[in-house]
Amino acid sequence: MQFHVNGFVPGDPDVHPAAPGRRRPGDPLPDTVDVLIAGSGPAGLCLAAQLARVPGIRTMLVEPKLAPMEKGQADGISVRSMEMFQAFGFGEKVMRESVWINETTFWAPGADAALARVARVQDVPDGISEMPHVLINQARVHDMFLDLMRRSPTRLEPDYGLKVVDLAIDTAAAEYPVTVTLEHTAPDREGQRATLRANYVVGCDGARSAVRGAIGGALHGDAAHQAWGVMDVLATTDFPDWRMKSFVRSKDEGILMVLPREGGHLVRLYVELDALGEHERVADRGMGAADIIAKAQRIFRPFALDVKEVVWWSIYEIGHRLTDKFDDVPAAQVATRAPRVMLAGDACHTHSPKAGQGMNVSMGDTFNLGWKLISVLTGRADAALLHSYSGERRAAAQGLVEFDHKWARVVGARSEDDAADGLPRVAREFVANLPFTCGLTIQYERSALTGAPTHQHLAAGLPIGKRFHSAPVVRLADAKPMHLGHCIEADARFRLFVFAPAGDTGGRGGAVAALCDWLEHDAASPLRRHTAPGEDVDAVIDVRAVFPQDFRALEYGAMPTLLRPRVGRYGLTDYEKVFCADTKRGEDVFALRGIDRAAGCIVVVRPDQYVGHVLPLAAREELAAYFAAILRVRT
Template identity: 50%
Template structure:
């Protein structure tokens, strides 16, 4: 963590100086906002947290609940989400609270006594080591608390407006703040008051029964039969030996349980399969009593049993694979209109509980739309950028639903009907990267380049997330994960992987001079002159030499920029290798070097040679608006 750049900080360094709309931020919801987020679920709080890093953007989040969420339905945190938490500054703290999944046990009917279950395998949770971050289990409410804390500590000092209910919206033809949003206060002295808020953009994160989605005429289309689950967080007395291990349990009659140990050492969540729901059920399954769920669990667990000592939360809910055809209010065949209303999370896609995707996908939705709205509202990028939100996230949601269907079908299939006894376990291991969130790959667009130079960095596929690796920070010799230094601050990352030349000579020196002085450089063309040179673009260099062989006196100034009102040198942008920690080898980076461009949400946007300055300039010119004046 870096601080003191604006002067000595004696308090909590996570609390950034207030700026822009964060100075004297009004406590009451104003009549006019730049971005109005509806719903304080995972997608909503993530979008708010990202927008809070843009101090000139007035973003507000309304939530009809009177206060923060106390108990959430979601609990599974995939490794890709924990990577994201690192950027928002709370991965370590959340990991300390959470239950960490190392293995998954598979239980099936005993071939000799089919009414009994037996453990058939125990597989590692991350068999291929795809991330340095773990798979966690923690209450959704805590995740949302951390995002809310980040937003409140950001320059904009953003906090949710609780006790405000969304009623409806209309997109007008006004040039500015064209969306009229009707809301009603549900708590406090203004209870019952109906108001109209004018917004530049609206993001609906209000769940599977989204009123925002209804207001723009989008519908969740069912792609498979609805399935009912009895879900309970319980403290129990049990003789089941894997009570504190994540388990997929299949019984002789096809019923199954997904057992998820919870944080704290005693609490466990049971997802108890209640079967498919008929079209004409009309919600009747939600009347299933808790006693029926417990009895069903004991039937599946036989010969083991549970005696419930306390139920901290339980619910019956129906989940199906559902998806909207588009995630904004503009028809698919109309690229001329600017999207003004967006939907995210469960408002536009739902999944079964078995793949544990709901909260994780929603977080990525929120981050995706958050940084893009920030760029547009802050004047960095044109509004055409916003078309990429639906284009990117709708495809990913469909891919996840396809995976979810296959996994859910396998889990629901009686063991004797599987092609092989180990089919379920083999599918889990083979496809681990998908549910962990690492198979997302965005296609070419204004934000993602064609893979023309992919061979220069085969380990960083364009369109996929930037996979971190250990390097040594030259200034203090500390080994550090390169990706862990990137914060969710709305900036783009430009990683310059050097050729074999020593610092001060070769193509890296030429590139550095161009970045620092040429009018076509993104640092010159797109960064306002009154801001620090790295305000929009975080440029780092990684040398092939060992860290002790890199002389900082010879490193170009663009990699040692001055920042803050005291114009202090940032020493943490120069890296090198160490024996056994060669990022060039691990990520298959060409010995001739390469430039890797990474988006604010950690996805690789481009790979170019060190000499491709014109190509680099053209790429950023297609995204950013020319700065008001050159630096």
């Protein structure tokens, strides 16, 4: 990480200087805000954490509950979410606190009807990510976002005890067109209402979203009419795989899933309960924790299960539902107005927890939205950019709902008669779907943000529209081994990775120097066109170079000035723009990611870590056109 850029600052470098005029806890409700976020679940907090970093954006986060979450709900963190956490700066903390899922085991009745382990598979395929698949209490994820918000310039904190009950949009108003009605939920103020106006409202308020209802949205889909129980327990058992992620199917009692939790002792169980009638709800059965425990004990037989403490439990129905659109603009009006109200997370898609994607996809929604809102509110992009949110994330959610529907049927299958290659069907399907459950199959379709694959062959291992797959490198200035993707922070900037061709050492006459000279000095350069006067040269588009040579074969001082930029009020040199292949450890980024070693290339990475374009080093006009379609001219 970098700090002291604008002068020496003692103490914790993660605590940013407080912005003047910020709102403090306990202050009266404001009359206007730039962004109102409804709901402080994973989607709401992921968005708030991004917006909190920008001093000029006034954000308010309202939450009906009276205090932060402490336990329960989601637990699985996909490798894609871990990559995102790395961008926020708390990926390593999550890795230290969480339990890593390394193997998944499958249990089914053997020849004598007793449970037997029928398969075990590696949970995360080799080489798919530098990050693990982990399990951790959702409340701890909330804590980490909340800590980041408190340390950000705006010192943003949720307003607990407030919920959105209604909103109205004045489509003719240029400023603060959304009037929001809030209602207090604290016992001493319950039912009291207040209004404020916002430029944008984001509904992260769950499956019963008031924001969704206010813009006429609805969830469409179906239910499997099956009750499931979930509980976090401290227990003793002789089941051998108590600390493994396990699928257990009994002969006559149904199925359950074992998910070890952080701390070495806590375990979560997902337990199949009763089938429900066509119009029956879980609440009609009056089931409780004792019913979940009893059913789990029957499924586990002949293994014993003695529950010492139930930390948290819930009973739910499986549902697979999706909204028509993730914003307030009807299809017929897309060309004439930009979104003002958007939905994220369970407010626009719901599904079962079996694939472990709910929290992950919800955070993916607002990681996609956050940089776009920042770009619009800071004047870097036109409001039309916000249309891309619904287009990109609804397609991603549609894929999740379809996968979840299929996976729920596989997990709930009563027979393993179709075993093949030594694996039962559920294990076979699990292996086939690992890239999906890792969160790595999303590929955004071609758009202004996602270029044509004309030059994809130059970086075959970095598909356009998919997340940027990091690889080991060595930083030239200090010989530090690191992952290239870890220089991507959640700061709303584009990254432009320049992969040098063989023989190029960065000096004059080479392709890298020529490109950098154009980027830094030519009036047609996207850096010149889209960076505002007074901003650092990398404030909007962060250019970094990667060379195929060993770091000892290059001289930092010979690099183009764009790769040794002067930044901050003192004009200090940024020494972290140049990288080399890690030849000492034999981890060649060019080979690992299919980079054309002879030609080199440019890889554009969006602020949400997805590859926006792959271009030749000489493709000046194409590069300028890509950014011109997204960003405003600000010179």
